[in-house]
Amino acid sequence: MKLEKVYSYIDANKQEFVNDLVRLVRQPSVSARGEGIQECAKIVEEMMKNAGLSTLIIPEAQGNPVVYGEVKSKSSQKTLLFYDHYDVQPPEPLEEWMCDPYSGEIRDGKIYGRGVSDNKGNIVSRLKAVQAFQETTGDVPVNVKFVVEGEEEVGSPHLAPVIQKHKDLFSADAAIWEFGGTDRKGRPIIYLGLKGVLSVELRAKGASRDVHSANAPLIPNPAWRLVWALNCLKNEKDEIIIHGFHDDVEPPSADEMKYIEKIPFEEEEEKKDLGLTEFLQNVSGLEAVKALLYHPTCTINGFLTGYTDTGSKTVLPNKAMAKLDFRLVPRQKPEDILKKLREHLKNLGFDDIEIISHGSTEPVKTPINDSFVQTVIKTAERVYAKPAVVYPTSAGSGPMHLFRNWLGYPVISVGCAHAESRGHAPNENITLEGFIKGTKFIAAILQDFSAS
Ligand SMILES: [Zn+2]
Incomplete structure (x- = not known):
């Protein structure tokens, strides 16, 4: 009334x-x-x-x-x-x-x-x-x-x-x-x-200045160094391989599944709109919805190093950086993930890579x-x-x-x-x-x- x-x-x-x-x-x-x-x-x-x-x-x-x-x-x-x-x-x-x-x-x-x-x-x-x-x-x-x-x-x-x-x-x-x-x-x-987010920046340093790439047999290249470090975070099956990263990740509960099954997902329109023929790992249907909502991610947002302008330049850069974000799912804690990232890179011999946190939400x-x-x-x-x-x-x-x-x-x-x-x-x-x-x-x- x-x-x-x-x-x-x-x-x-x-x-x-x-x-x-x-x-x-x-x-x-x-x-x-x-x-x-x-x-x-x-x-x-x-x-x-x-x-x-x-x-x-x-x-x-x-x-x-x-x-x-x-x-x-x-x-x-x-x-x-x-x-x-x-x-x-x-x-x-x-x-x-x-x-x-x-x-x-x-x-x-x-x-x-x-x-x-x-x-x-x-x-x-x-x-x-x-x-x-x-x-x-x-x-x-x-x-x-x-x-x-x-x-x-x-x-x-x-x-x-x-x-x-x-x-x-x-x-x-x-x-x-x-x-x-x-x-x-x-x-x-x-x-x-x-989801939560943890934003980080990884930095690799080489010589005190850029040098001629003829010196490459002797001078460390931070661009390669950063690529190798990033390579330790995720494999080609799109799995995050940071030690302990998935410890707190939970699959959807039976109650949640009842609702997830009813979520409409127009995947063909979505793929067409983005010019793709398939999603990562070729997931579709319910699996795609579950991945979207329940999978934590590690995304490279951008790289910056060396010469990327027109033509070529035979230079060996002295620094490289990458920005990444981790999307986290319930029970994962940003500060815990940051700690695990640091330990993981350190244990693999990458303690020269500087890790800067740019903030997070739970x-x-x-x-x-x-x-x-x-x-x-x-x-x-x-x-x-x-x-x-x-x-x-x-x-x-x-x-x-x-x-x-x-x-x-x-x-x-x-x-x-x-x-x-x-x-x-x-x-x-x-x-x-x-x-x-x-x-x-x-x-x-x-x-x-x-x-x-
Ligand atoms: Zn907005």
């Missing part, structure tokens, strides 16, 4: 919601370049106030401010926290956009603009769900908190100290994460976890049988009138572990994007229909969470 009134309010105020989203999209907020950050944080705070939240801007000496908002329920002790980010990726390449990336242009039922799917659409839809309850019932079904940070797209380097300092503000019983949407068949997607997962997860699955299936697609974990990464592992509550990712939303790419968009439906979904989650 309550929810029907809330839904009617959402339908009646659609245009205002869209206008607010367009306003937020028109404000650039590129964290990689520090563009429009303060201005965007202010708009988010203003929108929180309009939705009836009390707000606080948490300044961060070295980073971008975190915008915090909350509203207390008169009828429930439970608290639901929303994690979002107001920063966006750079819009380039501009020539591939069919409109100005900061226009918020509406075409054929879609709103276009940088950040509209990742993550401004979700910010607005969530605030509007709260506003709809406040305006129609004078209350919210549960206590609501919003944490909207401004550095997600650059790896959230300052969120951990902010949470450490304001632990009480971030306490909750459950959280909704920033991303999600519907698949090609309009089924709602629910993500329950993220893998994270909320169990599928958690009651909040089961509530949201039921809510999703009712709102969308379709079976939900549940990812027990996902291939992406983010600071979710700070909430799930540190603060200790379940975290679920759902949102209002769709299969062609093109996050991080030109012509990023969401549909007007998906935006409004996503707002109702959040309203229904608030209601069902209070009753659960």
